[in-house]
Amino acid sequence: MKIGYPCINQTLDCSTNKTFRLRSYSESRLKDTLQNNLNCLLKILDYNVKNNILFFRISSDLVPFASHPVCRFQWYDYFKKDFKKIGQFIKKHNIRISMHPDQFTLINSPRKDVLERSVSELIYHARILDVMELDETAKIQIHVGGVYGDKQRSMIVFVERYKKLPKAVLRRLVIENDDRSYTLADCLRIHKKTNIPVLFDVFHHSLNNSGESLKECLKSATKTWKKKDGILMTDYSLQKKNAKKGTHVYTISISDFKKFLRESKPYDFDIMLEIKDKEKSAKKAILAAKSDKRWKC
DNA sequence: TCACGTCAAGCAGAT
């Protein structure tokens, strides 16, 4: 079991998300920005290792406009050494890596332009992990996509489109249950047709489910990950009290998290904490997991 | 220097 947080470190004054506006795009601007982002990524990973945080989600904003037609710069060649160095650090410390393209990535969209942009975005994500020379346990997670008024049809479209994706994307892509459209059961149905691993989002499941218990979910999701994929990835968050349904808490509740650890036995999986205060919650959760003897160093 | 409107991109559900 590894525990981590997504994209942003709030302790270090260093961001991997530095960007600029499309209208101020230039190759030199992209070089400067990416150099900064790569430097910060390595710093954050180093901080994480020193704090036993061995799961990290790399930001989709690492390379600004990488999948946009405006970008003709071969950033993956130019910065090959930097990427490789980060990849070596990741492998040396056995860090689990995920990426999560944003809500615009919809491979089941009825719109051809949306599909094309989505495929470009997935290729961009895969390229980052490839140029770091990471193995197949580094994953790219997306939601199934839109419903477009006919969920069954949209799931079939997903399966058809999935099968046509480039190999570099296929070996890393996983789907995640979302909080209103596609449940874990839907994702498992898609898995049956495609063998795509299913990432289990605990919080989304609490908002959108078919009545399965936590153990049932972990059991069925675990089975979708082959040895080459690494162990099951999960996303974990909690409902903020007195806030709109689906709002994430600001910080982790350790009593709730310990309860979750107890209830999830004996399954082993990695946990991404989608919680606002990032590494602070991760550190607290790791202490809890250690006391629960779920943490293997 | 700072506030704040805006930023490549889509969809669903709420207001």
Place this chain on the structure above:
DNA sequence: ATCTGCTTGACGTGA
């Protein structure tokens, strides 16, 4: 019809 949330944070213009 318009706004909000989704990993929101960061840019950059205008004062």
